[in-house]
Amino acid sequence: MSIxxxxxxxxxxxxxxxxxAILLLMYEVFAGQAxxxxxxxxxxxxxxxxxxxxxxxxxxxxxxxxxxxLANAPLIVDDFARVASALVAAAGLVAAxxxxxxxxxAGHDHGEYYGLILFAVVGMMIMSMAGDLMTFxxxxxxxxxxxxxxxxxRAHDPRSTEAALKYFLMGAFATGFLLFGIAxxxxxxxxxxxxxxxxxxxxxxxxxxxxxxxxxGFAFKVAAVPFHMWAPDVYEGAPTPVTGFMAxxxxxxxxxxxxxxVHSGLGVSAQTDSTWIPILSALAVLTILVGNVLALVQQNVxxxxxxxxxxxxxxxxxxxxxxxxxxxSAGSAIIFYLTSYTFMTLGAFGVLTFLERKEGGPxxxxxxxxxxxxxxxxxxxxxxxxxxxxxxxxxPTGGFFGKLYLFTAAIRAEETWLALVxxxxxxxxxxxxxxxxxxxxxxxxxxxxxxxxxxxxAQLTLGVALAAFFVLQLGLFPAPLLAxxxxxxxxxGL
Amino acid sequence: xxxxxxVENYLYLAIVLFSIGAAGVLIRRNAIVVFMCIELxxxxxxxxxxxxxxxxxxxAGHIYVLLVMAVAAAEVAVGLAIMIxxxxxxxxxxxxxxxxxxx
Amino acid sequence: xxxxxxxxxxxxxxxxxxxxxxTTDPVSTMPFDFAQVLIFMLVAIxxxxxxLTLSRLVxxxxxxxxxxxxxxxxxxxxxxxxxxxxxxFYIIALxxxxxxxxxxxxxxxxxxxxxxxxxxxxxxxxxxxxVFLVILAAGLAYVWKKRDLEWIKTVTGGPWAAAxxxxxxxxxxAAWEPR
Numbered sequence: 001m002s003i004x005x006x007x008x009x010x011x012x013x014x015x016x017x018x019x020x021a022i023l024l025l026m027y028e029v030f031a032g033q034a035x036x037x038x039x040x041x042x043x044x045x046x047x048x049x050x051x052x053x054x055x056x057x058x059x060x061x062x063x064x065x066x067x068x069x070l071a072n073a074p075l076i077v078d079d080f081a082r083v084a085s086a087l088v089a090a091a092g093l094v095a096a097x098x099x100x101x102x103x104x105x106a107g108h109d110h111g112e113y114y115g116l117i118l119f120a121v122v123g124m125m126i127m128s129m130a131g132d133l134m135t136f137x138x139x140x141x142x143x144x145x146x147x148x149x150x151x152x153x154r155a156h157d158p159r160s161t162e163a164a165l166k167y168f169l170m171g172a173f174a175t176g177f178l179l180f181g182i183a184x185x186x187x188x189x190x191x192x193x194x195x196x197x198x199x200x201x202x203x204x205x206x207x208x209x210x211x212x213x214x215x216x217g218f219a220f221k222v223a224a225v226p227f228h229m230w231a232p233d234v235y236e237g238a239p240t241p242v243t244g245f246m247a248x249x250x251x252x253x254x255x256x257x258x259x260x261x262v263h264s265g266l267g268v269s270a271q272t273d274s275t276w277i278p279i280l281s282a283l284a285v286l287t288i289l290v291g292n293v294l295a296l297v298q299q300n301v302x303x304x305x306x307x308x309x310x311x312x313x314x315x316x317x318x319x320x321x322x323x324x325x326x327x328x329s330a331g332s333a334i335i336f337y338l339t340s341y342t343f344m345t346l347g348a349f350g351v352l353t354f355l356e357r358k359e360g361g362p363x364x365x366x367x368x369x370x371x372x373x374x375x376x377x378x379x380x381x382x383x384x385x386x387x388x389x390x391x392x393x394x395x396p397t398g399g400f401f402g403k404l405y406l407f408t409a410a411i412r413a414e415e416t417w418l419a420l421v422x423x424x425x426x427x428x429x430x431x432x433x434x435x436x437x438x439x440x441x442x443x444x445x446x447x448x449x450x451x452x453x454x455x456x457x458a459q460l461t462l463g464v465a466l467a468a469f470f471v472l473q474l475g476l477f478p479a480p481l482l483a484x485x486x487x488x489x490x491x492x493g494l
Numbered sequence: 495x496x497x498x499x500x501v502e503n504y505l506y507l508a509i510v511l512f513s514i515g516a517a518g519v520l521i522r523r524n525a526i527v528v529f530m531c532i533e534l535x536x537x538x539x540x541x542x543x544x545x546x547x548x549x550x551x552x553x554a555g556h557i558y559v560l561l562v563m564a565v566a567a568a569e570v571a572v573g574l575a576i577m578i579x580x581x582x583x584x585x586x587x588x589x590x591x592x593x594x595x596x597x
Numbered sequence: 598x599x600x601x602x603x604x605x606x607x608x609x610x611x612x613x614x615x616x617x618x619x620t621t622d623p624v625s626t627m628p629f630d631f632a633q634v635l636i637f638m639l640v641a642i643x644x645x646x647x648x649l650t651l652s653r654l655v656x657x658x659x660x661x662x663x664x665x666x667x668x669x670x671x672x673x674x675x676x677x678x679x680x681x682x683x684x685x686f687y688i689i690a691l692x693x694x695x696x697x698x699x700x701x702x703x704x705x706x707x708x709x710x711x712x713x714x715x716x717x718x719x720x721x722x723x724x725x726x727x728v729f730l731v732i733l734a735a736g737l738a739y740v741w742k743k744r745d746l747e748w749i750k751t752v753t754g755g756p757w758a759a760a761x762x763x764x765x766x767x768x769x770x771a772a773w774e775p776r
Contacts, residue, residue: 022735029742134558141565145572152576161580162592168573169528169589173519175569176535179562180512183542187505190550192558206505233595303595560702567698574691 010063010077013050013085014125020046021118028111036111040100040459043114044093047121051089054082058484062491067131070195070264074135075126079491083484084128084256087339088249092121094346095245097463101455102241102353108153117245120146124253128260133182133192133214136257140178140221143253144171147246151238159362163237170220170230178217184210194265208275211266215276221254222313224283225290232294235306236365240356243302244349247309248342255316255338259331262324263492281321281418287314288425295432302365304432305348308391311425312341318418319406327413331492332485333405339481340398340474344390347467351384354464356455367435371443381440383468388433390471393426398474405482504545512538525577525587529570536566685748692740699733 008015024039058079067073096117103109123143130136148171152164186192188207189200200207216227223231235243266276291311298304316337322330355373357364374381390397403426410419474481511534518531540559547555577587584591667674706726713722740746 022732025739026735029739134561138561138565141569145568148572148576152579155579156583158583159594161576161583162594164576165525165580165587165589166592168576169519169525169532172529172532172569172573173516173535176512176515176519176532176539179536179539180508180542183508183539183546186555186558187501187542187546187549190546190552191554233592236595557705560705564699564702567694571691571695574687578687 007063008065010057010065011075013053013089014122016050016053017046017089017118017122017125021115021122024111024115024118028115036103036109036113037100037459039111039114040096043096043118044459046118047089047093047096050121051086051093054086054089058082058487064131070131071191071193073131075129076131077129078488080256080260080488081125081129083335083488084252085125087252087256087335087342088121088124088128090339091245091249091252091342091346092117094343094350094463094467095241095249097459097466098241098244098346098350098353099239100459101457102239102356102460103153105356105358105455106154106239107156108239110153113150113153116146116150119143120150120245120249124249127253127257130257130260131194131264133185133194133197133265136261137175137179137182139253140257141175143250144175144221147242147250150242151234151246153242154239157237159237160239161237163234166230167234167238170234174217174220174227177213177220181210181213181215181217184213186210194261197265211276212279214261215280218254218258219283222251222258222316223310224313224317225286225310228287228291228310228313231310232303232306235309236300236303236362240302240349240353243306244346244353247305247349248338248345251309251313251316252338252342255320255334258320259323259334260492262320263331266324277321277324280317280324281415284314284317284321284418285421287311287317288421289314292425292428296428298432299367300362300365301367301370301436302349302352304436305345305352308429308432309345311429312345312391314425315403315406315422318410318415318422321418322406322409322413322415325413325415327409328489329405330409330413331489332482333402333409335485335488336398336474336478336481337402337406339485340390340402340471343467343470343474344387344397344399347383347464347471348387348391350460350464350467351380351387353455354380354460367439368443370436370439372440374437374440380464383464384440385437386468386471388436390475392430392433394430396472396475398471398478400475401478402474501545501549504541508538508541508545511535511541523588523590525580525589528589529573529577533566533570536562688745692745696733696737699729703729 020042024042028036028039057077062076062078064070064073065075065077067075070076096114099113099117100109103113120143123139123141123146126139126142127136128139130139148164148168151167152161154160182192184206185197188204188210189196191197218224220227235247238246288311291307291309291314295304295307295311298307316334319330319334319337323334352365354377355364355370357369363369374385386397390399393399393403403422407419407422410416410422515531515534515538518534519528522528522531540562543555543558543562547553547558581587703726706722710719710722713719
């Protein structure tokens with residue numbers, strides 16, 4: 001085995017972020033300033049650059065790092081990984097834009113905050129590139145540990161520390177399942193590589209148990225029912241921009257890693273044990289129904305969005321089932337859905353950030369608190385209406401095409417009933433999304449009424465505007481992103 | 495580790511350890527004890543990795559164990575920090591006291 | 598990562614496995630090896646049982662309040678055994694744990710370093726190790742600068758320090774105190 005310095009150039013987008021993050025940490029502690037807006041700007045520039053580098057490399061051949069073939073390379077930088085990296089970098093970018101004024105208002109304006117976001121994004125990138133389960137585990141933990149800390153940053157708010165502890169304990173619990181599953185798979189196949197796993201046939205109980213435990217770990221991470229208990233509390237308690245980042249970034253990274261696992265590791269040719277596919281279908285149905293029904297009864301908008309994010313995980317699971325059935329278009333539908341979901345969810349949490357009151361607390365998150373906002377802040381009202389319409393999956397937004405592609409893929413994979421459940425769930429969701437718009441426009445304006453915009457800032461405005469732009473863009477011109485997702489799936493060998 | 499002990503025995507031991515850990519997470523109410531149970535689950539996985547690494551004569555498995563230990567240490571650091579923050583707020587680290595949010 | 602499957606499954610030994618020079622077949626002698634442990638265990642348990650039974654039979658029984666106390670090396674116990682340790686310990690512990698365990702990652706490199714050097718890749722191994730150590734050192738510098746290595750944390754900024762400026766001396770507070 002000859003040892004030589006590997007060409008690290010394909011990792012540049014990630015290495016750049018690590019560099020910026022360490023720079024931010026060191027600058028914070030050795031030359032810290034009172035105002036950390038500079039840190040947000042630096043993080044945004046780094047994330048933007050990293051996103052640009054990832055997208056620029058799309059179309060170039062696959063790069064294997066630290067290995068010579070698919071069976072021994074821990075990191076695989078193909079178009080799939082590049083598109084996914086750009087997606088999670090975009091999520092981090094918008095989240096960083098939402099943060100500075102919120103952090104100042106909530107009293108957690110630390111420079112480390114942006115460093116943690118960058119580290120989490122790097123972890124997500126590693127997850128999307130992982131060619132073996134152990135590398136995937138390392139990426140997952142890099143992401144999770146950073147997000148645990150982000151959740152608890154509002155250290156003087158009991159809701160934030162409670163959310164952080166809950167998230168940490170449940171996340172570590174899930175990690176335990178995942179790791180034990182990986183260990184069993186290693187025991188059964190003498191390797192953790194996805195390509196090696198794909199060559200093993202069904203029948204070994206060790207392998208079946210291992211894959212089941214790994215899938216349970218995934219279900220925890222994406223908050224699929226019945227492993228969703230932590231999600232609403234954590235989403236409610238975390239600082240609002242972090243909630244947005246968590247809802248989109250963690251979910252996107254987990255689904256992208258799951259997609260690679262299904263395609264490259266579990267063998268869509270049904271060579272391996274496929275008993276887990278019906279179980280995954282059942283999880284999808286449960287997740288959609290429970291998520292939507294519980295979202296209906298919430299009085300707190302942040303919490304409603306948490307349950308709605310649970311139900312979105314259910315729609316995405318439909319896509320995973322279709323992908324596992326060998327439907328080629330399911331993968332690109334999932335990536336398209338994740339992208340539009342990223343922008344509409346971050347946008348919605350951005351509007352919530354805008355409306356955060358000076359004193360914070362759950363009171364500023366209730367439906368009643370938003371009475372008349374649509375008239376007092378017309379632009380904000382328009383933006384929120386757009387995001388809600390998109391989340392409900394109505395045209396002319398990216399949310400519509402996301403659901404269209406996803407359910408079409410399910411029907412093509414002969415999982416029509418799953419698609420029907422998804423459509424039924426979407427119909428339920430229209431009620432609670434429209435309820436937000438009703439609160440914004442059709443409730444009487446309390447007089448004199450507080451002006452709940454303690455956190456207005458140029459960065460926040462830019463973040464919400466960017467999200468709104470992309471939601472509309474994806475709804476009106478979905479073709480470019482669709483082409484991108486198709487080339488991503490082609491690089492996986494489909 | 496005597497070569498005469500078959501690898502299945504290590505596997506059974508690991509499964510028992512994992513189950514004890516998982517049951518502890520569900521039963522115990524002190525956050526630190528819950529976390530110790532999670533560590534037990536991780537170490538059960540380590541045991542599987544190390545015994546199969548030997549069984550397959552594959553040194554990579556030994557490295558995985560070291561990686562897992564390092565990751566677990568980083569997790570401990572963040573977890574303890576979160577628990578300290580929680581203790582400062584509430585003077586308690588019982589998971590039953592985590593009930594500001596519900597519904 | 599990336600080691601080929603060794604072939605047919607079955608117990609295989611690494612070259613490092615030590616085999617007892619007095620036995621040729623570890624399988625057939627193992628029960629006898631274990632018999633020694635078993636006898637040792639039986640003797641130990643028997644010893645405890647005999648000692649306890651004897652003292653119960655022979656020792657005089659005088660009960661008083663002092664005897665009912667928890668045994669703490671002859672001292673009268675102070676306070677409850679179940680109390681919260683000072684949270685400062687946790688901060689020290691979590692800093693310690695990270696650095697302690699991360700160092701475990703450097704040991705594998707020490708093992709293979711010589712082989713790598715002979716293959717002419719010593720510099721790469723050294724560079725990799727140094728990158729890792731520099732990141733750890735950055736963490737240490739961070740903790741140091743944040744004053745979390747001090748038992749009593751000196752606060753230089755924030756409202757807490759301002760409130761204490763009027764009093765003599767720098768504002769000092771324990772790292773664990775609620776702000």
